[in-house]
Every structure is written in structure tokens, then in C-alpha cells.
Amino acid sequence: MQKFKFSIRTRDGLPIERLMISARDQEEAERKLKQMYRHCEIVNCAAHHEVIMKKGQNTFIKDIASLLATQESISG
Template sequence: MQQLVSAKYCFRIRTRNGAIVDNLSIFGRDEDEAERKLRQIYQGCEILELRQQAAALRAGPLNYEDVVDMISGGPARS
């Protein structure tokens, strides 16, 4: 079974009404897919900044402790 790998992209945008949105994270296989998803949600926005964030890859299924760590911002384990 082939595993799809997604990267996490962080955007800083200006919406069409002028509001600034910082740290908007979107997953995508590449930058183009992440931007396409962004523009579906924020139509007419202006991208001010785009950067790719390292995403932690997990070897197996998530357990309860992994979910609590993600919610609380605790250490990532694999």
C-alpha cells in the first residue's frame, strides 16, 4: 500500500475585505495544492507570506497519548 505524504504549509494572507490572517496552516502534497485549498476557502485573498513547516511523520496509528500531546502542544513521539 502506497502512503501519501502531505506537507504542512503556513500562510499569512490579506482577505478581500482587508483583514490579515496569520499562521493559517494547510496540508497539501505540494505548494500548489495547498494554495488551491486556501483559495477555495479565502476567495480573492492576497498571499503575503508562505512557508513550509516540517510535519512529524508517524510510523503507526495514533494512541490516546499522541492525541493529548497534539492538543496540548506537548512533545511529538513516534
């Protein structure tokens, strides 16, 4: 399953942004969307990719950033 992020305009003209729908493909996501919001206009659709970090990975990234900052101050 993928997630798709939609921006739509309802039949009353109200804009809705960042509407997330899970589906196998974009066609199925649009079908689900049109079931919930009949007669809506799709302004934008994009596949949404989530970055999931493992436990401890955030600390590793901070350590690398700190190391790079130290290297720049030494050589700079």
C-alpha cells in the first residue's frame, strides 16, 4: 500500500490540502477520494514517501553533523 497526498476543491469551492489516502495505486486512491468527496476537483496529487528512522539513527546523524562542523572549524 502507498499513500497519496491530494489537494482538492470541493463541489462548494472549498479548498482542502494535505488529504492522505492509502491505496495500491493512484487510480484506486482517486476512486476512494471521489467516494468521499463527490463532484470534487483534484487540484494536485502526489505519492507520499515517509522516512522512517530506526531507534538510535537520529543520534548517529547528530554525531556526523557534529563531526563535520568540527572538521570545518579546524580546516577553516
